[in-house]
Amino acid sequence: LKPANFTDPGMIATVVEAYAFWRVTEGGPGLPPSGSPWDSAMPIWKQDLTDEQKWKAVMAAYDLAGVEPRKPEKLHSSLLVASAEAQAAPPPDTPENLGKGQAIYVKRCLVCHGEKGDGKGPVAPYLEPRPRDFIAASFKFRTTQSGEPPTDEDLFRIVTRGVPGTAMAGWTTLSEQDRWFVIGYIKKFSDVFTEKGTVVKPAKEVAASAEVIAKGKDVYKRAKCWECHGQAGRGDGEAAPKLKDDAGDRIRAADLTKGWRIKGGREARDIFMRFSTGMDGTPMPSFADSLNEEDRWALAHYVKSLQTAEEPGDPVVLRAMRLAGPLPGDPDDARWAKAPFLGVPLAGQVLARPRWQNHSVDAVTVRAYYNDTAIAFLLEWDDRSRDTDHQPGPEAELKEATYPLRDLTPGPGDKLRDAIRLQFPVAVPVGPERPHFFLGNAGKPVSLWHWQADLDASGKPAVVKEWAEGFQKPIRPQADSGQDVAGKGVWKDGRWKVVMTRPLVPKERDRDVTFEPGRLIPFAVHAWDGANGERGLMMALSSWAYVVLEAPVSAWAYLSSLLAVCVVGLVEAWLVRRVRRA
Incomplete structure (x- = not known):
């Protein structure tokens, strides 16, 4: 489930303003059933925004996309195709070019980074991590030595690709020239760019091998990487809860098992660069002086090896395997390792207030077994802390906002539990129409x-x-x-494993789904991280995925295959015999 790409010529450029206004007003759940299935995560804004505000949002979407509303003589605009790497040198810092960069900054960047470039834009208090402070000029993702400014190419790479796991999007919708213009303007916020940094260039690149990875594991222990990143690399080390950046804000140690979330790049050469340059403004130091280049390469390959293969992706169907005997009720039962998995991606809940975009759980791995009487699901997800106490205080007052403010000051707060929830339609849909993935809808309960x-x-x-x-x-x-439904959970090394088991036929059939082999049954996942302040509608959620109980193969299927082989063999023998006689 992904947001609409407004720059796609088949999207907002093809609709009139009135339709766009109606979509903003009614959101995804408000669409008519005639267009089912509507799995849109578009929020309903009719109760939270005035008509004037909705019209401003609509026109801003057209403007942001660089297109005009649909007209009979103009149905679409061309896409801006952008390269991830610069193809041309930066333009000179002339007053004209700086003016162009400023115009782009005001339009695209100010809302997060602020008018002064201090990272205090209007939406900054709602974001974690906070937007970059260009005045402080502590840049994390560089190819230059610790404490030195990034190169122009470093800045271009970040503006183009964005930063995973943050609100910093990749601005491939801007032309290469426009990206250079805005970079030139951003550099004027600080005088650190008056001097050029020294680019770190390794003597040679070391290839991965079992021996190199084993050495890297030893370096990981020796350099005490586990103090922040944890023994398994999931960001749950002893020092992790107390980490702060130079601004005094809470900062999270990276979960090294999630390659898709490693901000500076997931390949070994990217990781080597982080070890060599450090990440300015954070507790992540440079190891250029404490580890030789060979050790840094070994450590980089070891960290790369920690990345899980169970990434969320395009598949949406989970195969539940049939067992002849009892189901595994223990999350650590060895039989779970043999079950097919489905990586389910999760996003913040933004359909209803309080909307939540700083979710912690972004992926859940699901497995399932069933037998003649019951079905069991295993759900696994990374969580830096085990939160088993639940003493919530009063909920944050939103006032006119629809998102809660984000307090990044470490300190005591509400005690909130970790939790996870599976959602099923009460009635399995026969056609394409389903309940809405966010808690169903009237007449279609979940x-x-x-x-x-x-x-x-x-x-x-x-x-x-x-x-x-x-x-x-x-x-x-x-x-x-x-x-x-019975359940059991185990937390270890920054990861929850939870098994939920239920009879195939529920006690109350009009209140829950009945599992039947061979049918595609929709399911969705909701998750809460207590340490991240999540409760109620402040949660992560997925769209619909599907589970199918693989039907057992009957004895007749094996017998019919055997008979077919025998018949073919007899026919071939008869033909050979006839040819020989002739």
Whole structure:
């Protein structure tokens, strides 16, 4: 599930302003059933924005995309194709070029980085991590030595590619020349660019091997990388909860197992560069003086080897394998390793207030087994801390905002639990029409299997089964007579593993889904990280994925195959015999 690309000539450029206004007003859940399936995550803004504000948002979308509303004589505009690497040298810093860069900055960058370039734009208090402060000029992703300014090419690379896991998007919608113009303007916020940095150039690149990776593992221990990044590299080290950047804001140690989230690049050469240059403004130092180049290459290849192969991607179907005996109820049961997995991507919940874009859980790995009577799901996700206490304080007051402010000051706060929830439609759809992926909708209810870490830790039933008919209505626990989901969770080395098991046929069939082999059954995932301040609608969620219980192969299928082979063999023997007689 991805946001619409407004620069696509088949998107906003093809619609009139009135339609765009209606879409902003009604959002994804407000679309008519005649157009099903509508799995859009577009929020409903009719209660949160005035008509004037909605019109401003619509016109800003056209402007941001660089297109005009649909007209009979003009249905689309051309796409701006951008390269990830610069193809030409930066233009000179003439007053005219700086003026062009300033115009682009005001239009594209000011909202986050601020008018003065100090990282205090209007939306900055809602973001984690905070936008870059160009006046302080502490740049993390460089090819220059520690404490030195980045090269122009470093800045161009970041502006083009963006920074994964942050609000910094890749500005490939800008032409290469426009990106150079805005970089030239950004450099004027600080005098650090009056001198050029020294580019770090390795003597030679070391290739990966088992021996090199083993050496890197030893370097990881010796350099005490585990103090911040944890023994398994998931950012759960002993020092991680107390980390701050130079501005005093909380900062998270990178989860090295998530290659798609490594901000400076996931390849060994990118990781080597981070070890060589450090990340200015953060606790991540340069190891150029403490580790020789060979050790840094070994460490880079070891860190690269930590990246999981279970990444979220395009597949949306989970195959549940059939077992003849009991299902694995323990998350550490060795049989789970043999089950097919599905990596489910999650995003922040932005459809209803309080909207949440600083979610912690961005991927959940799901596996499933079933037998003659029940089905079991294993859900795994990275979480830097084990939060099993739940003592929530009052919810943040939004006032006119729809997103809560983000407090990055480390210190005591509410104690909130970790949790995860599986969502299923009560009735399996026959055609393409489904309940909305965000808690269903009126007339299309969903059942929710809500595992809660505090209940599990206290020895109580860990899963509460709930019921929802859209986010506009309160979520209700199902009756005690329908509570038929068992759950067990284990946290170790920055990762939760939770098993949820339920009979194939629920106790109350009109309140939950019935699992049948061979049918595609939609499911969605919701997740909360207590240490990240998540509760209620402040959560991560997925769109619909599917689970299919693989139908057992009947004995007749094997017998018919054997008979077919025998018949073919007899026919061939008869033909050979006939040819010989002739």
